[in-house]
Amino acid sequence: MKRFDSGRRPGRDSPGRVLALLVLASVTVMTLDAKAGDASPVDGLRSAVGNVVGPVETAADGVARPFTSVKAFFRTNDSLRADVSRLEADNARLRSARATDPLDRKRLAALDGLTRTVAETGYSLVAARVVAMGPLQSFSRTVTIDAGTSAGVRKDMTVLNNDGLVGRVVRATRSTATVLLVVDRDSVVGGRLGSNLEIGFLRGRGSVGDGGRLELDLVDNAVMPAKDDVVVTWGSENGVPYVAGIPIGTVTSVVSSPRQSSRRAVIKPFVNFSALDVVGVVVPKGTRGDRPVVAAGGVR
The missing domain is CATH 1.10.287 (Helix Hairpins)
Structure with a gap:
């Protein structure tokens, strides 16, 4: 079954x-x-x-x-690196600004001095900076400024700063000019004593340091310059190469020459020629160029 x-x-x-x-x-x-x-x-x-x-x-x-977390790690790391780079750049700018702050203040003070000179004398000035000094091998005391013919600067124009007379332009290119300093041995400037208006001629001794001096030969040998008397420019015809009334320096001593019956005054310049920076070139009124002209009544 x-x-x-x-x-x-x-x-x-x-x-x-x-x-x-x-x-x-x-x-x-x-x-x-x-x-x-x-x-x-x-x-x-x-x-x-x-x-x-x-x-x-x-x-x-x-x-x-x-x-x-790898992707998030790299994204965060890149962001931190960017932040660090930005902070380093900011710190560098701040350090640079802090380092140049004293220089900026001095230049601003120099420009203010030029403005006061314009107000006191009525001259028109082209502001410029000293960018080079002539080599010692040339036996010439010159400086180069960063203003030339395009700014209205020409040969035989007076150069000064907020302390006093610097020199005169001896040649100019479109963008620069060479200035012969008054302390150069080949420099001759007409000067006037502030106390009695007696005139004479100043010649440089060739030194630009703290010991740099000028020698003043008065036209009248009978005049006895006083110590600390101020000497200013007495000017040239049409203001070329020197305009009148610019401070030059003070009398420090007087040297007499019995043989020649003459007296020669030693002048200490107001300008520190070894620390030149901002200067002004005296230009004719109405001068137009590629940079502002400081004139009575404001900058034009």
Whole structure:
């Protein structure tokens, strides 16, 4: 007698039945958990699963974080480098500004002095800076300024600063000019004593340092210059090469020559020729050029 065979093998259920049982079990657990509230019978199981899975998740996050943070690290590092570069540049600018601040103040004071000179004398000036000094090998005391014919500067124009007479222009290009200093041995300037208006001629001794001096030969040998008397320019025809009334220096001593029956006064210049910077060139009124002219009534 044959055994009845339903066509199913023992131990194997259809996939649909297994899925249905799993869904039924899930619904049952969810219903019990919702009805029980805080006393849910699955709390213990949930806690157990959390205790097992939680450390695994933390460990996995710890392993993955260095890799996920690489991009953010480089982005932050680049930003910090940019900030450091910007701060270094700002500090460099501040150090430079601090270092040049005394020079800027001195130049501003020099320009203010030129403005006062204009107000006192009525002359028009082109402001310029000394950019070079002639070599000692040339045996000539000259400086180069950064103003030339394009600014209205020409040969045989008077050059001064806020202390007094500097010299005269001996040649000019479009953008620069060469100035022969009054302390040069070849320089001759007509001077006048402030106390008695006596006139004479000043010649340089060739030194530009603190010991730089001029010698004044008076036209009238009978006149005795007084110590500390001020000497100013007495001027030339049409103000060329020297305009009148510019301070030159003071009398420090008088040397007499019995053989020639003459007296020669030693003059200490007001200008410090070894520290020349801002100067002014006296130009005719109405001069127009590529830089402002300081004149009575303001800058034009």
